[in-house]
Amino acid sequence: xxxxxxxxxxxxxxxxxxxxxxxxxxxxxxxxxxxxxxxxxxxxxxxxxxxxxxxxxxxxxxxxxxxxxxxxxxxxxxxx
Amino acid sequence: xxxxxxxxxxxxxxxxxxxxxxxxxxxxxxxxxxxxxxxxxxxxxxxxxxxxxxxxxxxxxxxxxxxxxxxxxxxxxxxxxxxxxxxxxxxxxxxxxxxxxxxxxxxxxxxxxxxxxxxxxxxxxxxxxxxxxxxxxxxxxxxxxxxxxxxxxxxxxxxxxxxxxxxxxxxxxxxxxxxxxxxxxxxxxxxxxxxxxxxxxxxxxxxxxxxxxxxxxxxxxxxxxxxxxxxxxxxxxxxxxxxxxxxxxxxxxxxxxxxxxxxxxxxxxxxxxxxxxxxxxxxxxxxxxxxxxxxxxxxxxxxxxxxxxxxxxxxxxxxxxxxxxxxxxxxxxxxxxxxx
Numbered sequence: 001x002x003x004x005x006x007x008x009x010x011x012x013x014x015x016x017x018x019x020x021x022x023x024x025x026x027x028x029x030x031x032x033x034x035x036x037x038x039x040x041x042x043x044x045x046x047x048x049x050x051x052x053x054x055x056x057x058x059x060x061x062x063x064x065x066x067x068x069x070x071x072x073x074x075x076x077x078x079x080x
Numbered sequence: 081x082x083x084x085x086x087x088x089x090x091x092x093x094x095x096x097x098x099x100x101x102x103x104x105x106x107x108x109x110x111x112x113x114x115x116x117x118x119x120x121x122x123x124x125x126x127x128x129x130x131x132x133x134x135x136x137x138x139x140x141x142x143x144x145x146x147x148x149x150x151x152x153x154x155x156x157x158x159x160x161x162x163x164x165x166x167x168x169x170x171x172x173x174x175x176x177x178x179x180x181x182x183x184x185x186x187x188x189x190x191x192x193x194x195x196x197x198x199x200x201x202x203x204x205x206x207x208x209x210x211x212x213x214x215x216x217x218x219x220x221x222x223x224x225x226x227x228x229x230x231x232x233x234x235x236x237x238x239x240x241x242x243x244x245x246x247x248x249x250x251x252x253x254x255x256x257x258x259x260x261x262x263x264x265x266x267x268x269x270x271x272x273x274x275x276x277x278x279x280x281x282x283x284x285x286x287x288x289x290x291x292x293x294x295x296x297x298x299x300x301x302x303x304x305x306x307x308x309x310x311x312x313x314x315x316x317x318x319x320x321x322x323x324x325x326x327x328x329x330x331x332x333x334x335x336x337x338x339x340x341x342x343x344x345x346x347x348x349x350x351x352x353x354x355x356x357x358x359x360x361x362x363x364x365x366x367x368x369x370x371x372x373x374x375x376x377x378x379x380x381x382x383x384x385x386x387x388x389x390x391x392x393x394x395x396x397x398x399x400x401x402x403x404x405x406x407x408x409x410x411x412x413x414x415x416x417x418x419x420x
Contacts, residue, residue, distance in 0.1 A: 004403075005231055005403070005407050005410075008400065008403050008404055008407050009404075009407055009411070011355075011359075011400065011404070012351065012352060012355040012404070015351060015354060015355035015358070015359075016348060016351050016355070019351050019354060020347070020351075023347075052344050052347060055341075055344055056344060056347075056348050059348075
């Protein structure tokens with residue numbers, strides 16, 4: 001893939017991380033209110049939000065790293 | 081070389097004129113006025129009023145109601161009610177089921193007409209040796225075709241090209257058309273004689289337009305995914321195969337992970353809607369406010385630089401919007417195969 005295509009895929013990363021974490025927290029706070037608990041669902045929501053954010057980041061970054069490594073290898077191959 | 085000297089003199093004169101205009105702008109603008117004549121003195125241009133919600137223009141009854149509403153707000157809080165956030169109880173945006181033609185809608189229609197007109201005129205009498213307009217249209221279409229095919233490949237490229245090209249041209253022309261001087265200067269006056277509602281306003285500054293485009297992009301990406309991969313595409317979000325496989329092997333944790341991953345794929349798909357919408361809306365609104373503020377702080381020349389910047393921003397946003405739709409379409413039709 002062209003380098004800017006990979007770069008473009010990362011452009012929504014900030015939004016993704018923010019929405020996952022804030023969404024998880026909002027869901028937790030909402031459930032806390034419904035079940036009248038204090039912070040249990042808040043903490044669970046936060047954890048879930050963070051996990052989804054990290055997993056999504058990983059999924060988005062892996063192809064980029066793979067492509068860069070592939071490119072480096074082809075360059076080395078050409079030189080050698 | 082007489083001609084060279086003439087050109088040099090012309091350039092020098094132009095430069096001096098620009099410098100004089102810039103200095104005049106510095107002195108008469110809000111910054112110069114505040115420094116030279118004290119903070120209470122009135123600058124050349126009055127403080128710009130920024131309306132975040134689009135303004136109803138037709139039917140005229142809705143427009144009059146809106147302008148009267150704005151005037152009553154300013155009378156109640158002369159220091160700018162919207163800016164201080166005091167007048168929220170009084171400011172009445174359009175209701176959810178209330179319909180009016182807004183200035184941003186008019187602008188979007190103008191862009192659409194302009195684009196249709198440009199392309200119809202360009203290809204109406206197509207010749208082997210193209211004229212100027214036909215040449216322009218051909219360069220645009222060929223450039224975009226190369227861009228699309230370079231990313232997604234030749235076969236699928238032909239299929240997705242109309243949508244991607246339309247998104248690109250619509251976003252770019254929407255941004256550029258708003259830079260015409262008639263945009264801020266045509267409008268409907270209030271009782272004081274100031275323009276209270278513009279006839280046209282850049283469509284990108286209305287959250288509805290980026291949202292509508294984001295929905296179009298979203299629907300098409302899912303459509304292409306289902307069309308090309310069929311049920312395998314749906315399996316990305318509802319991973320029944322891996323789930324049943326793990327249950328049979330009694331790996332219940334793996335089964336849970338499979339469902340969770342499918343859920344995350346779905347979330348990331350929906351998050352795109354938000355990022356698409358707010359990226360375009362934020363950039364276009366910021367541009368509009370920047371032009372207004374530059375004209376208010378240092379009138380005449382300084383605004384020209386901002387206009388140049390806005391030309392670039394319009395192009396970049398169009399490239400990003402169309403490019404991202406293209407990239408997500410590529411991911412939608414290939415991701416499943418990459419995984420195996």
